[in-house]
Amino acid sequence: MGLFDFIRKGLSKTREKLVSGLRAVLPFGRKIDEDLLDELYVAMLAGDIGPATADRLQDEIRAAWKAGKLSEAQEILAFLKDTIAGTWTSGDRQLARAESGPTVIFVVGINGSGKTTSVAKLCQFLRARGDSVLLGACDTFRAAAIDQLTIWAERLGVDIVKHQPGSDPAAVAFDACEAGLARGVDTILIDTAGRLHTQDHLMAELNKIQRVVQKKIPAAPHEVLLVLDATIGQNAVNQARSFAEAVDVSGLFVAKLDGSAKGGIVVSIHDQLAIPVKFIGLGETPEDIRPFDPGEFVEALFESEPEEVNK
């Protein structure tokens, strides 16, 4: 089942048929003009593609129109899909693997974005393809964060390395790597505490975890996934930038795309920072994970528009 169906299913159990947003702007046969470009711009903003990127996309459409490559409204969606999705090559979206020994994946992000749940999802995904997985409970800060990951480990039937609440997260990561090496697991998933990108000391902590892990596994982390909540707005670009400064963010995991939020911000992030989306999260259970499909994503991005605001 593709993302589109999946989202449809998610929506159908819930609310009335949605108005088709972009499609409403782009009816068959309507000629492209400045008004239409303006409506399009607003539709992009409504999907959280920020002003800067929406501007750029609008310019590209205008240029193609002026150059005679586009003339009617119904051609625009395909053009947008190509323009947005074309920048995501499929190689970008594969999870990295260690050449030998365990692959170490850090899962990072701001508070409450969905990191721990995404770790459970990645674990499920990796096991489904035959990997053995070990979890490292490196959120030693938030109340009951260790318990939360422990429950997932039990439910999924995988090993977990954890210390006491309040202990040094780098030490936990180190132990996780040691255990992973000893047990010969394929992948070590490191759950980290939520941190705001503005908290320099916490960003430095990530850096420290990385350094300590490298003492055990020099090429680690092979993958750093930044988990973004789909409801987030323009601030996500700041987040992605700051996280990428502290550790080598190699991909995005966009959680909570099963809601009414469009996650259009990932278009801006990709546009401005070239960080590819690797996975999306579509619910609260470990099965609710999909590899990212740009075409479907763009389609969903423009599928509906928010209801009229009551005055």
Add this chain to the structure above:
Amino acid sequence: MFETLSDKLGGIFGGLRGRGKITEANVQEAMRQVRTALLEADVNVEVARDFVKRCQEAALGQEVIKTLKPDQVMIKVVHDQLVELMGPIESRIPFVSQPPTVILMAGLQGSGKTTTCAKLARYCQMRGKKPILVAADLKRPAAIDQLEVLGKQLNVPVHTERDHQNPVKVCRNAVHAARKSDRDVVILDTAGRLAIDDELMSEVSQVANATRPHQIYLVLDAMTGQDAVATAKAFDARLELDGAILTKFDSDTRGGAALSVKAVTGKPIKFIGVGEKLEALEEFHPERVAGRILGMGDVVTLVEKAHETMDAEQAQKAQEKMAKGTLGLDDFLSQLEGFRKMGPMKQVLKMIPGMGDALKNVDLPESELNRFKGIIHSMTPKERANPDRIEASRRRRIAKGCGCEPQEVSALVKQFLNMRPLMKMMAGGGIGDRMAAMQSLGNMGQLQAGQVPKIARGSTKYDPRKADKIRKKRKRSRRRK
């Protein structure tokens, strides 16, 4: 470099200074810029559209007062409209005369409900209440444990029923139990749910029906984008909210969601969450968020934060001196020290108007701060109090003392003296003064991003070890004499 709204408006109204009225033509271009600023701050598209209309009406025909530039007038109009729309403040929780007061917290997954429940419990405790927390999230792994840990930290009891599946029952039981106990506030922590999840939205409205809460709050992440409107509307439709609490305001979010939520629900923003710790709950101040939305920084918070970290008496003195314009370098130093305690300099400085985005690419390094400190420490108390009296020979002595060049000393002093009148305006004065001061401070920030106050680049860095060496050398030579 990032252009602030004030720069853009300054450009539009360029030649208009001091004459004429704001007309339809120039207002329109200005409003486009305002709209972009709002959208960049994540104000909902529709809300932004309506808001701009309001501003346009308010702005048309405004006299351009002699002392203010038209762009300043415009910013004031927009600012005032924002404040008006987001206000008034309504932070008090109305406790009922027949306890217990029941408070229901709801919101999307991960928005901060559980943490905020504990913060509210603490808030109630501080007001002499005896709250109880109710673990009604029976779904997310370890959600109950999380609330229990937080309850323990506060010494607040937590009602849990671990073998139950039905949050409606748990909440009903909890309220019943509270009626029979001495607990006078019941705070219900519900599971996260999507606004479009019919089943779970019915569940939470059943909880509301069963417990008849006196207050129902939506907990929303302040970084939420366009979706804020859909979420707030859906929760309000099901629950008849009494207000919203915006969390994670300690981030660098511009906070446009605050305007969106208020605009569509009409319900007040009760509090904002500004950290993970349980004391990190603050009243919502529309003026400050207005400043953030417009990219003008958050001066008041900056000043307040500085005061919080300085001790109260010191703060009072500094405030008085600031108002009198007699602030000395000693006070400046303790402000800087205060800043340091508040966390990384950069974040604090981001709150200065106009500095926000300018600072992103510039690290205001701690080493710079150390340099100021080194210089100021090498001054006598008298010199610190009256930096304007530092002449050439003193400058040389100070420079030697801290191992820097005399020009660095004079640069620091000069910058400080430039800032002093602005600080005076900020501390006292009316809105006009403050606006002007904010503008000037902002301009200072743009001209000299990362140099507040910056000393000539390329000059020797203050190196504590080097300074120490020089000092020791001097001592030795003195002893030899």
